[in-house]
Amino acid sequence: MSKPPTVHDVARLSGVSTATVSRYFTGKTDAISPETIESVRNAAEALGYTPSEIGRSLRLARSRVVVMLVPDATNPFTADVAASVEQALKDFGLSMVLANASENAEQQDRLLSDAQGLRARAIVLQGAIDTPRLRDMASRQNNFIFVNRRPAPGIIAPYVGIDNFAAGRAVGRYFVERGYENCVAIHGPRHYSGSTERLDGFLAGLGQERPVFQFESAYTMEAGYRQGQLLLADHTRRYAVFCGNDMIAYGVYRAAMEKSMRVPDDLVIFGFDDNRLNEWLAPWLSTVKVPAFDFGPAIAKLIHEPIASDDPNRNVILPFTLTIRKSA
Amino acid sequence: MSKPPTVHDVARLSGVSTATVSRYFTGKTDAISPETIESVRNAAEALGYTPSEIGRSLRLARSRVVVMLVPDATNPFTADVAASVEQALKDFGLSMVLANASENAEQQDRLLSDAQGLRARAIVLQGAIDTPRLRDMASRQNNFIFVNRRPAPGIIAPYVGIDNFAAGRAVGRYFVERGYENCVAIHGPRHYSGSTERLDGFLAGLGQERPVFQFESAYTMEAGYRQGQLLLADHTRRYAVFCGNDMIAYGVYRAAMEKSMRVPDDLVIFGFDDNRLNEWLAPWLSTVKVPAFDFGPAIAKLIHEPIASDDPNRNVILPFTLTIRKSA
DNA sequence: ATGACCAATGTCAACGATTACATGCCTGAG
DNA sequence: CTCAGGCATGTAATCGTTGACATTGGTCAT
Numbered sequence: 001m002s003k004p005p006t007v008h009d010v011a012r013l014s015g016v017s018t019a020t021v022s023r024y025f026t027g028k029t030d031a032i033s034p035e036t037i038e039s040v041r042n043a044a045e046a047l048g049y050t051p052s053e054i055g056r057s058l059r060l061a062r063s064r065v066v067v068m069l070v071p072d073a074t075n076p077f078t079a080d081v082a083a084s085v086e087q088a089l090k091d092f093g094l095s096m097v098l099a100n101a102s103e104n105a106e107q108q109d110r111l112l113s114d115a116q117g118l119r120a121r122a123i124v125l126q127g128a129i130d131t132p133r134l135r136d137m138a139s140r141q142n143n144f145i146f147v148n149r150r151p152a153p154g155i156i157a158p159y160v161g162i163d164n165f166a167a168g169r170a171v172g173r174y175f176v177e178r179g180y181e182n183c184v185a186i187h188g189p190r191h192y193s194g195s196t197e198r199l200d201g202f203l204a205g206l207g208q209e210r211p212v213f214q215f216e217s218a219y220t221m222e223a224g225y226r227q228g229q230l231l232l233a234d235h236t237r238r239y240a241v242f243c244g245n246d247m248i249a250y251g252v253y254r255a256a257m258e259k260s261m262r263v264p265d266d267l268v269i270f271g272f273d274d275n276r277l278n279e280w281l282a283p284w285l286s287t288v289k290v291p292a293f294d295f296g297p298a299i300a301k302l303i304h305e306p307i308a309s310d311d312p313n314r315n316v317i318l319p320f321t322l323t324i325r326k327s328a
Numbered sequence: 329m330s331k332p333p334t335v336h337d338v339a340r341l342s343g344v345s346t347a348t349v350s351r352y353f354t355g356k357t358d359a360i361s362p363e364t365i366e367s368v369r370n371a372a373e374a375l376g377y378t379p380s381e382i383g384r385s386l387r388l389a390r391s392r393v394v395v396m397l398v399p400d401a402t403n404p405f406t407a408d409v410a411a412s413v414e415q416a417l418k419d420f421g422l423s424m425v426l427a428n429a430s431e432n433a434e435q436q437d438r439l440l441s442d443a444q445g446l447r448a449r450a451i452v453l454q455g456a457i458d459t460p461r462l463r464d465m466a467s468r469q470n471n472f473i474f475v476n477r478r479p480a481p482g483i484i485a486p487y488v489g490i491d492n493f494a495a496g497r498a499v500g501r502y503f504v505e506r507g508y509e510n511c512v513a514i515h516g517p518r519h520y521s522g523s524t525e526r527l528d529g530f531l532a533g534l535g536q537e538r539p540v541f542q543f544e545s546a547y548t549m550e551a552g553y554r555q556g557q558l559l560l561a562d563h564t565r566r567y568a569v570f571c572g573n574d575m576i577a578y579g580v581y582r583a584a585m586e587k588s589m590r591v592p593d594d595l596v597i598f599g600f601d602d603n604r605l606n607e608w609l610a611p612w613l614s615t616v617k618v619p620a621f622d623f624g625p626a627i628a629k630l631i632h633e634p635i636a637s638d639d640p641n642r643n644v645i646l647p648f649t650l651t652i653r654k655s656a
Numbered sequence: 657a658t659g660a661c662c663a664a665t666g667t668c669a670a671c672g673a674t675t676a677c678a679t680g681c682c683t684g685a686g
Numbered sequence: 687c688t689c690a691g692g693c694a695t696g697t698a699a700t701c702g703t704t705g706a707c708a709t710t711g712g713t714c715a716t
Contacts, residue, residue: 003389004447004469006672017696022674033694048468053445054385055672058701061331063382065425065446073411074604076404083401086428095442097393098426100414114423117381118393119332140376141332221608250608257611276402280549280578281609283585334702345666350704361664383702386671 005047006055014043025051057119066096066303067115069108071127072219073100075247076275077292078126081147084296085124092304094121101129103189103218109133116141122303125149127192145302147295149194158307158314160298164197165204167288167320171242171270172205174322180240180268184213186227186252188244195244198272202242213239217248224251232259232267240268246275249285264326274323282325289323333375334383342371353379385447394424394631395443397436399455400547401428403575404603405620406454409475412624413452420632422449429457431517431546437461444469450631453477455520473630475623477522486635486642488626492525493532495616495648499570499598500533502650508568508596512541514555514580516572523572526600530570541567545576552579560587560595568596574603577613592654602651610653617651 007018014021016036023032024040032040043049057063066089070078086096097118101108108129115123122143128134130152138144138155148161175183185202188195203212215231217223224247231239232255243249249271256267263269263284271278271287278285298316307314335346342349344364351360352368360368371377385391394417398406414424425446429436436457443451450471456462458480466472466483476489503511513530516523531540543559545551552575559567560583571577577599584595591597591612599606599615606613626644635642 004444007674008672018673019675019697020695022672023695026674031694036694048464050441050444052386052447052672053442054382054391054447055701056674057382058380058386058671058703059673059675061701073414074404074408076402076407076605079404079407080402082426083428086401086426087430095425095427095446097423098410098414099423100411102415113378114381116332116378118423119380119382136376250605254608277404277578277605277609280582281605335704336702346703347667347705348665350702351665354704359664364664380702383671384704386673386701387703387705389671 004052005049006052009047010040010043010049013047014039016040061119063119063121064094065118065120066094066122066124067099067111067118067120068096068124069099069101069111069115069126069128071101071103073098075219075245076277077246077273077290080275080292081126081295084293085299086296088296088300089303092300094300094303103129105129105131112137124299127194129191145299147299148290149192152193158302158316160295160302160316160318161194162290162318162320164194165201167272167290168198168201168203168242169205170201170320170322171288172202172207174205175240175242175270176206178240181210182213182237182239183210184215184231184239184241186215186217186224186231186241186243186248188217188219188248190216198244217244219245219247221247221251221254224248225254226251228252228255232256232261235259238266238268240270242270242272244272246271246273246278246282246285246287249287250282253282253284278323278325284325286322286324289321291318291320294318332380333377334380335377337375338368338371338377341375342367344368391447391449392422393446393448394422394450394452395427395439395446395448396424396452397427397429397439397443397454397456399429399431401426403547403573404605405574405601405618408603408620409454409623412621413627414624416624416628417631420628422628422631431457433457433459440465452627455522457519473627475627476618477520480521486630486644488623488630488644488646489522490618490646490648492522493529495600495618496526496529496531496570497533498529498648498650499616500530500535502533503568503570503598504534506568509538510541510565510567511538512543512559512567512569514543514545514552514559514569514571514576516545516547516576518544526572545572547573547575549575549579549582552576553582554579556580556583560584560589563587566594566596568598570598570600572600574599574601574606574610574613574615577615578610581610581612606651606653612653614650614652617649619646619648622646 007021010021011018021040068082072078082098089096099111101111109131124145126147127149144157146157146159150159151157185199187199215227217227228251241252249269252269261267271285274287274289335349338349339346349368396410400406410426417424427439437459452473454475455477472485474485474487478487479485513527515527543555545555556579569580577597580597589595599613602615602617
């Protein structure tokens with residue numbers, strides 16, 4: 001109820017100086033006599049003392065907080081990546097603040113300011129939007145990490161993610177191999193470089209000869225549903241649809257269900273990300289599997305062992321695979 | 329790259345004192361002359377200055393960070409609640425730290441210490457595990473909020489969530505109304521009070537006469553799958569299964585699919601939570617709808633406008649509904 | 657001309673922790 | 687006996703921000 005105890009309270013109760021208490025809590029115990037250690041421990045326990053991370057951060061000029069900016073916190077893939085990062089950071093004694101930009105540039109910029117205010121150890125950007133504010137901050141600081149979307153040209157910062165172009169191309173080639181006709185791409189917003197890379201890769205994989213219908217969609221179920229309705233209004237052909245992510249695919253699936261179409265007999269749907277729910281809830285969805293739970297260790301390592309900015313190892317390219325599922 | 333600028337840097341550049349800079353950034357602008365405001369703004373912008381939340385927190389003896397402890401960050405319902413809280417807190421200028429206890433008491437206690445170290449404005453516990461450490465902390469501080477699981481007897485802290493007993497009872501009554509035989513409860517871990525309340529309510533709703541098979545399961549898809557396999561090994565009856573949450577239900581569904589059973593013709597599955605993906609991916613799942621996105625505003629309000637500890641309004645009971653879905 | 661008052665701004669002591677440096681004490685070699 | 691050296695511990699400056707209080711200079715009523 002009252003103010004939390006401080007080093008001074010513990011020092012007073014155990015009859016030592018604050019320096020000794022601090023030594024105890026920073027692990028310099030081999031410079032303290034055993035009786036003193038005992039006494040400090042008891043005092044701290046009696047008071048329920050925990051060192052203030054705020055006082056410590058101020059003194060050391062570095063905080064233990066990492067901010068993760070996500071484009072959509074309710075996307076299961078995003079949530080899985082965030083969970084993975086949080087888990088990995090914990091092992092280094094770091095905390096993660098989750099901030100949801102909601103696909104909104106202005107929002108993102110506000111959250112970037114907040115992150116700067118917290119003097120975050122690192123700022124992890126999943127699906128960053130390129131804004132002047134971001135460029136300005138990234139040029140002044142070197143604690144940014146870009147995830148799943150490469151930093152805009154001119155910004156030097158590490159990238160963690162898959163090779164989106166190669167993944168898109170793999171899907172394109174798979175479509176060719178299966179002999180799919182009437183190819184469609186419902187890709188994500190063009191202002192994410194990742195979306196464009198996936199699309200370009202897909203087109204490259206398909207080759208020149210076959211035409212591709214292209215739709216742009218937000219990375220949400222609702223937007224995918226709308227595009228799906230548009231596409232399926234014309235009922236006559238069997239489309240093969242490559243979606244920019246799984247959320248879009250879920251939306252298209254719903255549109256297909258409402259038309260009583262069968263997947264994959266009447267409609268082929270291919271997604272992107274393969275969050276862990278697919279295995280359980282979307283046995284009809286073939287998709288590019290991105291290893292969500294490998295992001296945490298890779299990102300935590302980058303934060304914990306900073307690397308010279310000219311080292312090529314700063315970019316971590318994770319492997320993707322194609323998950324091919326039959327309709328249940 | 330170098331150290332971030334401070335009030336002193338801004339003060340020096342604009343030729344005023346640090347107090348004036350501080351006044352500018354704390355919004356006391358009507359006590360500063362317009363020219364000075366201009367000059368401070370320019371200096372701050374040129375330096376890329378953002379006030380240090382650390383220095384501020386130390387001085388004001390309160391941080392702007394709220395810690396949310398969740399039992400499983402990869403559960404979409406949990407993630408939705410977290411997203412809702414984060415969103416609502418943002419409007420009050422507060423940040424949310426997400427910490428994943430992974431259903432593990434020891435882990436939870438470690439994270440509680442971390443939260444205390446951060447001098448969190450509030451600690452929000454989704455699905456708390458009752459430990460001595462938690463009791464000790466809760467008795468010293470009054471900034472805990474319990475979500476979806478009532479505080480253990482003796483701990484006084486607000487609760488935000490639904491009436492689990494009433495919800496379970498509603499499901500039981502629904503089962504009676506539909507005339508379901510062979511009722512089964514695959515409930516969550518007994519050490520969560522919420523699980524027991526749901527189960528007791530369910531039994532009460534069913535009434536005395538009909539026997540109920542009971543299984544205990546972790547709140548995961550994998551555990552639900554295992555229980556489902558056990559249950560469905562005996563293939564002969566049409567069971568009506570009430571699951572402790574939707575994750576368990578997904579697991580049971582998978583077990584049923586592998587036996588080529590049809591839902592709800594061969595097996596009735598009822599879930600709990602109704603995260604937003606159900607609408608899209610689980611059209612076969614009837615479930616108790618808990619309004620995930622109403623948690624944020626309720627919790628944020630409790631944090632922003634602290635209420636006397638004897639005020640009954642400290643407990644926020646949110647409404648639930650039954651979502652009845654037909655198999656697609 | 658004097659003093660009261662106001663507006664704009666400056667001075668400085670916190671807040672809680674860390675750590676370089678200083679101090680005091682003890683041991684043992686010369 | 688003296689003093690070097692080491693061990694255990696204390697002293698005090700520092701980190702960035704805020705706000706009570708002090709200061710300055712000007713206006714206005716008497």
